[in-house]
Amino acid sequence: MSFDPRIAQNRFGYGPGPGIEPPRSVRQMLDRLAGPDTQATRFPISGFVDVFGDLQEIRDLTTAFRKARNKGGDEVETTKAARKEKYREMNRKRDAWFLAAIARCCTAEDALRERLVRFWTDHFTVVGKGALFKSVASTFPEDVVRPHVTGRFADMLRASTTHPVMLHYLDQFASAGEGSKLAMNGKRSLNENLAREILELHTLGVDGSYTQTDVRAFANLLAGFAPGKEGRATYRPNWGNPGPEVVLGKSYGRQKPRVEDVFEALEDIARHPDTARHIAHKFATHFVSDDPDPDLVNALTTSFTDSDGDLMALYSTLLNHPAAWAPQQMKIKQPFDYIASALRALGVSVDTLASLKRKDRNLLFFGPLKLMGQPWESPGGPDGWPEDAAHWITPQGLAARIQWAVSAPSSFDVKLPDPRGFVQTALAGQASEATQFAARAAETRWEAIGIILSSPEFQRR
Amino acid sequence: MTKHNTLPRRSFLKNAGVLGCSLAASPLVTPVSLAATPGDHRLVVIVLRGGMDGLDLVRPVGDPLFAGLRPNLSSADPKLPLTDFHALHPAADKLHDLWTAGELAFGQAVSTPYRNKRSHFDGQDILEAGVGAGGAIRDGWLNRLVQTMPDTQLRTALAVGREDLLILSGGAATSGWSPDVTLPLSEASRLLMARVYDGDPLFSAALGEAMDLTDVLRSGLQPNADDVPDDPDDIMSDAMMMAKEHRGTRGIASFTAEMLRQDTRIASFSIGGWDTHVAQTLNFKRALSTLQDAIITLKAELGPIWAKTTVLAMTEFGRTVRQNGSKGTDHGTGGAVIMAGGAVRGRKIYGDWPGLAEEDLYNRRDLMPTADIRLYAAAAMRGLFHATPSEIENTVFPDLDLSPGLPSFIA
Structure with a gap:
């Protein structure tokens, strides 16, 4: 079993379409991936930084509306209408981004890229919580996935972990290190949510070799991140935990919380052997079969480890493996x-x-x-x-x-x-x-x- | 039923011997014993989305502080009394008929373990997952209940409506159907479709079940199965019309009743519109009317089975005790749970009243919960399906403290 253009376009793309040539070879598929992301340019979708002003505006309108509501009078209706109109505008944007996302898939020559973007977006799932964040969830794949889809896994992990929508979705913005003053005064507390999901879902996997103690220590290490000004994540050392923290057997940081220590831990977790196996299995499951060939999973694991999480190497291993070209169609299109x-x-x-x-x-x-x-x-x-x-x-x-x-x-x-x-x-x-x-x-x-x-x-x- | 059902069924049986591995997981093709049904009782859980204001529905008019805290939301209709202390919302006349018939009760001052954050998203997840605050949101408690029941079939538990209900998702095989899916195919197309799916048991089995389920609705609506339009635009508008007919909560309740008359024992759907920050008098009435319609439709269409039925209507949190500046209320904590049905020991308000004095409130703003809402769900599963305390504590609600005792509202 080896490369077949009909399998290539369907299993690793969005199928045939009038006027779209199927891929000619694995080499061509990989070369296209290594080339520029033309669909992103052709059908633009905003990043979080671009819409931060909109969010700020909605927040301000909400504040104005609440103030008016408590005061009573004409301004209740005008502020309410203004906020509603702004939300309408955001919904129009969200619809336009949906159409852009679907247009990218319908017209792509480089359709594998679109499939990979969907895969990684789902791997680092975010849900926009509340009307405000729901309206800008489309920014996550633009900021986190597309820039790194042909790069290093560790970089995508770092981008995901620090994206404002993720920080909001998994409550990281509200988490204070157990030994921070904020927690000691009882004003804030530790939230393990993001730390747990990074270990369980994004990296080592639910069967990975981590314990509750690791989750807790990692949560203490992560404490301090929040969506910041200008739409970029910020790190607030006073929310961080006085270290060091021991995560998966390695000690990170010292007394003073520093963002560099978090990034070092993320690099190490991305490189963990359990992460390689987890990603390999999930990747093969998504593209080839719900019950993937063990040899394919092993090959992907080795590739991930040997290349230090180079995603192009992962894709190349998949496309050059005979199991990827099995004629039986095992996967259902979502x-x-x-x-x-x-x-x-x-x-x-x-x-x-x-x-x-x-x-x-x-x-x-x-x-x-x-x-x-x-x-x-x-x-x-x-x-x-x-x-x-x-x-x-x-x-x-x-x-x-x-x-x-x-x-x-x-x-x-x-x-x-x-x-x-x-x-x-x-x-x-x-x-x-x-x-x-x-x-x-x-x-x-x-x-x-x-x-x-x-x-x-x-x-x- | 009509003859087009038989074909996919037959083809599915023919293929049942050669299941692919992807199919082994499909509940549709797992053989089940046809005779087995887990008892006669029916449980319907209605998830009220948005934070239903329990204090507006069941008004503690006997508390001297109530009227002062809620100047616009505290009137009592003398025609709708509940107890010496409580009155029913003035628009809840249909619910009051149930109360009078002994088929309606309430649990007061209940809440999930969710505290302080008051987000709909998290609150509903915790309600449906049935976990403690901060617990992992993975599957729903109704699904875990099904896991403890012997002899369940695919249709034993059913989620109705367009959304994926967390409360019913999880490891146990359950059904889901939205009555506005119409499968608008001519008889000839159905046969062709069945033939196309013949070699693929997963598709074949799903189509067979879909045809059965659409026929539950078609039978009443389309005198002739061949009477389908011959133009795609008509198909679309026809589908939309049928969809409209069934989309409303009444359609959902009606379909639920039909399924409960058959093999379904547990069903769930949701009703939104309870987030009454503004002009609550108007907005609450609207949501209440939908809820009343749903319950009344269930009663009317279940007929004699109503006597075996319990409806639990639950919400993610209650609302602030004081009304706000826009004649509404904001997200709170303690609320109310509604129990309706012939199987309910009605005409009674269950649970302790915490009082409305500021020092008795939660965070000095919300009704103080005096019972975990999961105790009511536990009482229903104990009374209706004989769930044992260890099944409840170990599987359905792993961190629930059963020591306060279960409210005994199942007759």
Whole structure:
């Protein structure tokens, strides 16, 4: 089993699309990845620093509204309306970022990059808590994942750990070291949330060799980070814990809390053998099979360790391993990927996407994604979206996909393709006989397209 | 039911011998004994999102401080008395009928272990996960309850509505369905679809179950299964119309009742709209009307099964004791839990009253909780499904202190 362009475009991309050439070789896929991130330039999404002013404005409006509310009078209504309008503006931005994210996937030549961005974004899951942070959750992959997706794991880990949305999501901003004055006075206390999730989810994994004592010590070491001015994380030594802390058998820092000690610990944790194994297993599970080939996992583990967490080496190991090219389609496309790959197969234009009204965006995307079990940017917890096929192909999940497949394609400004051709192109020549039969036998064009997009061959990769 | 169900079922059985590894995990294809049902009782948990103001619903009009703290939110309708001390919200007339019938009770001054932060997001997670403050949010307590029950099937526990309910997620296989999913396919397309899925047991089984579930709704609405539109725009608008018909809470309650009449024993859905910071008189009434409709719909459509049914309506936290400057209330702590149903020992307010004097309040602002809300959930699972104390303490609510005793509200 080795490179096959049809497998390459589907398993490691968003599938075929009119006018998009499938990858020619592993080399070409890796070269494209190593090149510039053109999709990010073509369909921009803001970073946290860019929207910090908006958040500040909403905070100010909220303060003004509360003041007015307590005072009474005309200003209650005006401040309330101003705040509402600002939230509307943020929602428009959030919708635009969603469309940009989906457009990147639909049109990418370098589709593997988009898949990797989704993978790492889910690995370092954040959920925007409250209306304020929910509106800017899209900044996280822009700031944390895209700049490092072809770089070092340790750098992505550091960017994730210090991103304002993460600091807010996992309560790090409220955590004070146990020995800090703030904690001693009883004003603040230690919060282990982020420390625990970094060890359990982002690095060593739940089966990793850490204990509750490590979590506590690491939480004490992390204490001090908070979203700061200008939208960048800040480190407040007076919230930190007078050290040293012993995390995973190594001592960090001294009496005076310093940010450098935290970064040193993150480097070491990123390099831990359990981290290598955890990442390797998760990576193979996401791209190849819910029950990945042990030899593939071993190869990825070795690659991660030997390259000191160089992600390009990890990708190269995956794409050069025979298990990656097994013909059997073991993975189910998650709902976002399902919709993106259908738009790509249909050749829906970027302009059409951009021209959709809010109502249509809800009808065609946000509503269906929720029904399919993957509401946009709203996973259930810090462990992100589940991988297993049975989680996604539930009665409701599947019915929602079918409902979308038969009705949505007619809502875009494209002429529905001839099903007899579409069954070949959309499924890259891998259609089963039953699907080919259905494509011919369906009474109407839109039903045929719906059945093709609902077929297991299209929903699997 | 109609004939198109049979085909995917048959194909699924045919393929059941050659399950791929990805399928082993699918609850849909795990054989279950058809006869087994875990008892006759039904439990419906309604999650009230936004922080339902227990003091507005069950008004402690007998407390001399109440009217002063809530000038706009403390009137009592003499037609809706509860006890010598409590009156019901003036718009809760339908709930009052249940009270009179002995099918409604309340637990007062309850809360989850969540304290001080008062975030909806965290508060709801803690309510649904059923854990202590700071506990890991991984799965829901209703799911863990199912794990302790013998002889459960996929449809024993059911989440209804569009959202993924944390309260029902976890290791035990449960169902989920939103009645606004309509599967708008002609008979011919259904057959084609079944054929396309024939070789893939995961898809085949899910489609079969989806067709069964949509038929629960179709049977009442579409006289003829072939009577489906022949244009995608019509499909879309038809689907939307059916969706509309079923989207509301009444549709959700109606579907829930239908499933409870069949094999489902535990169901959950949520009702939002309780975050009444502003103009509470108006906003609370709106949410209350939805809740009343849901409960009344359940009662009407469950028929004789209502006698075996318990509805628990729970919220993430109560609200401030004092009304705020905009005639609303802010996030608080102690609140109320609603118990309704024929299986409930009604006409009673359970739990201790903490008082409204400033020194009796939590943080001098909120109603002081006098009981962990999980004790009410524990009492329901004990009374309805015979959950043992050790199952409750070890599996369902691992850090719950059972020593205060369970309120005995199950008849």
